[in-house]
Amino acid sequence: MAATLSRLDISVDGVSVTYNNARLALYNATCTVEPGTITALVGPNGSGKSTLFKSIMGFLQPSQGRVRIGGFSVQKAQKQQLMAYVPQADEVDWNFPVSVFDVVMMGRYGYMNVLRIPSAKDRRLVMESLERVGMVKYRDRQIGELSGGQKKRAFLARALAQEGKVILLDEPFTGVDVKTEKGMIDLLMELRDEGHTILISTHDLASISTFCDHTILLNRTILAQGKTEETFTKENLELTFGGLPMLSLNQMFESTEVDA
Numbered sequence: 164m165a166a167t168l169s170r171l172d173i174s175v176d177g178v179s180v181t182y183n184n185a186r187l188a189l190y191n192a193t194c195t196v197e198p199g200t201i202t203a204l205v206g207p208n209g210s211g212k213s214t215l216f217k218s219i220m221g222f223l224q225p226s227q228g229r230v231r232i233g234g235f236s237v238q239k240a241q242k243q244q245l246m247a248y249v250p251q252a253d254e255v256d257w258n259f260p261v262s263v264f265d266v267v268m269m270g271r272y273g274y275m276n277v278l279r280i281p282s283a284k285d286r287r288l289v290m291e292s293l294e295r296v297g298m299v300k301y302r303d304r305q306i307g308e309l310s311g312g313q314k315k316r317a318f319l320a321r322a323l324a325q326e327g328k329v330i331l332l333d334e335p336f337t338g339v340d341v342k343t344e345k346g347m348i349d350l351l352m353e354l355r356d357e358g359h360t361i362l363i364s365t366h367d368l369a370s371i372s373t374f375c376d377h378t379i380l381l382n383r384t385i386l387a388q389g390k391t392e393e394t395f396t397k398e399n400l401e402l403t404f405g406g407l408p409m410l411s412l413n414q415m416f417e418s419t420e421v422d423a
């Protein structure tokens with residue numbers, strides 16, 4: 164893996180997305196993910212987090228607005244393998260007859276010709292990525308035969324093998340135990356220190372202030388963004404989540420204060 168990287172920002176400018184059912188999922192979203200940071204994307208269910216990820220990755224075309232990755236168009240960033248994506252579990256066909264090794268090798272496809280014959284370098288990077296997430300011993304398992312946490316780590320390894328400078332993770336801690344989450348957070352911080360730009364959506368609000376440099380709050384549009392200590396406030400969370408009971412917020416801030 165490269166020791167140092169050129170750091171890339173993500174710039175989202177006035178992005179709106181309407182799905183086929185005419186539902187406006189995202190409205191005039193404008194935000195910046197600073198280069199070489201871990202940035203949390205926070206919002207309630209259905210607030211548009213996955214839609215924003217898919218717009219950044221170029222999986223869907225916004226009806227308005229523009230996304231740039233390190234100044235490049237999304238299309239150019241895709242061609243240059245600048246972005247890697249760890250999807251939500253329900254976006255994956257777990258019955259697909261591929262091993263963990265095969266899934267991680269998919270991260271190398273963008274570097275191969277049409278015959279997709281892996282080079283020695285491709286194999287080395289796949290093994291290094293599996294090692295980094297502690298999944299070498301599961302490399303021959305069919306992907307459906309993994310636990311929730313192992314599945315997440317397999318897809319994180321695919322992102323590492325892809326060598327994307329920008330890594331997007333859509334709810335990587337769902338169904339993951341505390342120890343595995345801690346291991347993943349440590350790895351994300353290492354990747355950040357190597358210069359990766361990381362955007363992560365999570366419902367685990369309690370851990371955000373422990374590892375996310377910046378936070379973006381979303382509910383159909385961007386409601387607040389900035390350094391976590393300035394943005395991840397009770398007032399902004401109330402604005403974003405609306406119906407979240409005051410008791411839950413009070414408990415979370417009390418436990419954050421105790422941990423700090």
Ligand SMILES: Nc1ncnc2c1ncn2[C@@H]1O[C@H](COP(=O)(O)OP(=O)(O)OP(=O)(O)O)[C@@H](O)[C@H]1O
Pocket residue numbers: 182183184186187188206207208209210211212213214215
């Ligand atoms: N393919 C689709 N077709 C139509 N509507 C969609 C589609 N995908 C998402 N939506 C709608 O767009 C809105 C935003 O969905 P999105 O998946 O981006 O939210 P989210 O913040 O990622 O939610 P969650 O936290 O539950 O994963 C929701 O109202 C959802 O029902």
